[in-house]
Amino acid sequence: MTTDAIDIDQPMALLGGLTPQAFMRDYWQRKPLLIPQAIPGFTPSLSIADIKTLARREEAESRLVTHGERGWTMKRGPFKRLPAASQPNWTLLVQGVDLHDDATAELMRRFRFISDARLDDAMISIATDGGGVGPHDDSYDVFLLQAHGRRRWRVSQQADRALVPGLPLKILDDFRPEQEFTLEPGDMLYLPPHACHDGVAIGDCMTISIGFRVPSRAVLARGLLEAAADQVSAQFLDDPGLYGQPCLPGADLSGLYEDAGTSATRQPAALPEALIASTLDTLRQVRLDQAVAARFLGQWLTNLPDSALFDPADEAILLAESVPVDGRLVLDRCTRLMYGGGQLFINGEVAPAAMQATLETLADRRWLPAEAVRTLPPDALSMLDEWLEEGWAHWRD
Template identity: 30%
Template sequence: MDTYSFEDFVGDTDVFFTQYFDRRPLLRRGALAGRLAGLPSVRQLDDVLALETVPPSYLRVTKGGKGVPSGAYTRTVARGAALAEALNPEKVYELFRSGGTVTWNSLHHVLPSARRLREPFADAFATEAEVVVFATPARTDGFSPHHDSIDVFVVQVDGTKTWRVWDTPEHRRGDEGSYTPEELGEPALEVTLEPGDVLYVPHGTPHAAGAKSELSLHLSVGVEPRRWRHLLQDTVAALVEDDDFHAFPHLADGAEAAVAALTAKVELLRDRLARLDAADEVKRLLDTGRSRHGAGRTREFARLAAIDTLGPGTLIRRTVTPVEFGSTADGKTGLQVAGHRLNVPDAVADALRGLDGERTVTAAEFFPGVPEARSVGVARGLARLGVLEAVGAARGAAGTADGGH
């Protein structure tokens, strides 16, 4: 089964980020030609539509450029004593046959193939990414000219679709918007995408698309890269977690006292920012972005199964899961990790400290001075909490979330 890298979609990443990203559209003919078998397909959409457990909110139908009310393609079903809305496959098919475009939002919540498509984008931008699938009947326009508030990477999977894309405006609105053809004039790019083609459309760029002589299926990976304001908010939020910012101010104490107190805290924050190690902070922002809900792929059962086979000779290392080291008493050190409070032998705490960075040790040698079996058992216990991992496993905390055209 194919795995995909970000380069598969955009080509040379240096060229992409210096010449296209946030500037202008990019068309890559045949970027995934011959490698579409691992992506969501028409057949898989039939399977998903048959799942009564998928909420109707994941699907929408548009016809003639307007949304179709969900009541036209849902039905009420009894689940025990409760009633719930479910998709009605026959009504969805009927709308499609009569010219409606069917859109699946957040398909990565349902299909592993969609998650595989999303992962390289979530990793490249260190943020969430969403996979949306558009099925358009033959000889049907999808949506009228519009722009999206996010960057969109289009992959044509089945059939063909003609795209009209206008120049990316110098000043862009942050929300979504639609246009009339008269407002836009001639498009800067008019192209018919074939299976395997990839098209990048920066946020705020007007575009429109329509199917040709056969059913069209294309996937859109939507990404909203974090702006400087988002990154700096994250940095400041991490700094003010310090106990020095924990007290409750009483701003009604008097204007002079409140101003003096705020000035002192601003100066303290300014000092912390001045002493910030930028390289370490960039790494932290990347790690936190890639572990955000919706940015990764959960493989917890597989991870736990691998831990059970961890042996004496297995090389292990620390993960990025935060560990708070507490006080030491009677040969034990307090730890707090992933909401758990532990008391471990001092030698175990020292071993964890010693594994900072990329250092490794065998599971048998992790807990020095004790029998091999006990050392392996302690290593397995900490691995289950996400503190340790076998070398070669994916970096990151345990339980990482899985993470219209």
């Protein structure tokens, strides 16, 4: 899976002639943007039949939404049987299609003028006439690319987001559309978080949603504290050599709690104030700095869903022995590779090799030519061999 470098100062047809810089400044997380023919002549790599087949698989996350006389219903896949194509008002949604199809993964990575830390997945929905999931709002940014047929979108920036109670879907109780667009293949609509919207199929249609994760502050805080706790255990309790170097520099947690000179107590069930104070003082010694935050984020953001499956080559080459004269190392479509804080993170793990510019290039471009691979030191080549064996990367001629 390769990615060409994106010039963020050059206009992009994908953004309607805007530069990525201008889009991020004027629209990202601010207001919707309709982009007619963002990808002229676009043809999806997967057909409606392909999406139905994917929804039958255990490893694919899918949902079926219908709307009829009995109101709204939602079922979760996998699905052995789906409604007839002639039946109106149903929608099938499949998450993480980029994990199952190279072309969809390539499409998603055309949006890498936005950090991988925010890029989540490509969801594909197919629908019969009148199909949709009702008016709603999402907590994340999304690009909605029309892939087949037509879909009518109504959009509102209303503040009232009260929901209809008792439904299996989050549907707005009082949707008041302010704009209306009909998208055809190649057209795209960007929506920031909490832009209320309703998409309804006009005949059979397919829409590809490029979604971006938006973690809550509570999730970040909990994850950071849990990461610090894990590192305290590794550094001072379980295995001081687990990480190879101190994860919490400056922290002195090797001693024991002491309370010599404490008076006898008449209230044995009461927590000692000295113990509370000592606990708080210990916590203050644990520095939640950039290194700790980078380690938590790197592992969390590269952690893979269960639907990510790898297919290693039958005969893996050994780069540590000899790098081929021609070809290139290419990351698998499912692989998530990021770096920060002087460390490299892959698929939820901290990479063992020392960080260097060539590996940063691999993460940014998702491939390296043979001549660049040959410049890597032995420990990095051995690490790449492990990735090839796991199917996290592939050697392409």
